[in-house]
Amino acid sequence: xxxxxxxxxxxxxxxxxxxxxxxxxxxxxxxxxxxxxxxxxxxxxxxxxxxxxxxxxxxxxxxxxxxxxxxxxxxxxxxxxxxxxxxxxxxxxxx
Numbered sequence: 286x287x288x289x290x291x292x293x294x295x296x297x298x299x300x301x302x303x304x305x306x307x308x309x310x311x312x313x314x315x316x317x318x319x320x321x322x323x324x325x326x327x328x329x330x331x332x333x334x335x336x337x338x339x340x341x342x343x344x345x346x347x348x349x350x351x352x353x354x355x356x357x358x359x360x361x362x363x364x365x366x367x368x369x370x371x372x373x374x375x376x377x378x379x380x
Contacts, residue, residue, distance in 0.1 A: 290322075292319045317366070332352055
């Protein structure tokens, strides 16, 4: 549900804005984003459960820290894909 929640808004926006274009719908992009969001959620769930139960960062084990590190890398990639999809406008600077 987390993966769908993070992607469904972008899916709807893309679907609405692509009606006039004669291009294929980027299904691979949204599949990639859904799987990315799912993996981020699966990696963060044990960390958040441990923090909720113990309320102390020192109780996190090595596996929690590894999961947190991988989640951060995946979040960085997810944000990179989102930024890449923004329209590019060239700005000229007069010096």
